[in-house]
Amino acid sequence: MPSDYRILNVFTTPDDLFSGNAVAVFTDAGGLDEETMKRTARQLGTECSFITGKDDEGHATVRFFQPEGASGFAGSASMATAHVVRELDGGEGDVYLAGRKQLIHVIDSGDRWTMLGRSSVIEEIRTEKRFLAGLVGRKIPAIVDPTVKVTFTRSTIVLQLATAQDVRESKIDARLLHQYAMLLHVEPQIYVWAWREDGDVASRMFYGPQGGVLEVAATASGAGRLGEVLVSRGERDQHYRVYQGEDIERPSMIHLDIDADGQVSLGGIVKEVARGQMAL
Structure with missing residues (x-):
């Protein structure tokens, strides 16, 4: 069955549309299994995010896949997904995404999206x-x-x-x-x-x-x-x-x-x- 997706570039430069990292965001992936997600990312040859539904708090649930396989967290894909989720929901402000193991906070900074770094x-x-x-x-x-x-x-x-x-x-x-x-x-x-x-x-x-x-x-x-x-x-x-x-x-x-x-x-x-x- 048809599955809608969007291609977004993340960390672009202001004057170049084709700059930054390309991410494919699938907007209604609730019916896709993990093997299909993995093979889709391999087919496209780019990082992919799959929005699979919403959790009990109303946050979009997501899975991230590189062409090489699944990843638990991805900065570029999180920002791209937040951009799409906010447009789909018609809201404003920060976006929270429910990953497999964590809640991902993507901050609305006006002209860009921001994420907090992790201690190391x-x-x-x-x-x-x-x-x-x-x-x-x-x-x-x-x-x-x-x-x-x-x-x-x-x-x-x-x-x-x-x-x-x-x-x-x-x-x-x-x-x-x-x-x-x-x-x-x-x-x-x-x-x-x-x-x-x-x-x-x-x-x-x-x-x-x-x-x-x-x-x-x-x-x-x-x-x-x-x-x-x-x-x-x-x-x-x-x-x-x-x-x-x-x-x-x-x-x-x-x-x-x-x-x-x-x-x-x-x-x-x-x-x-x-x-x-x-x-x-």
């Missing part, structure tokens, strides 16, 4: 700079100390580089990424970043499914980990724009805020680009 554990990685330089295809002076791994539910290497150009010119060695992941007890993923000349942030996020390496256009989780690193360095009452995705022709912009108490929040512009149906 930060651990310094003690390894030689030459190894990290080899991992990202840069020379040793490009590596800034200290390198850290940041853990929410999964650990990620967060690596500061000397310049935004170093970020742009990074080339990840897939073999080393997977070797380091095993040695450092982290997921095969790395977030590289540097300060731009204007005081904002240039970043790239790489991860390694099935032994390879892929790059992501925009990552709220990566920016959130960066925020936690900055908080650990004493940053407070700060606002940054995090620019990512230009190197894969999907430029994105994430608003990274740190309040006086060290709470990190992540915001982005959401734009709908298409609507359609699938015969599910």
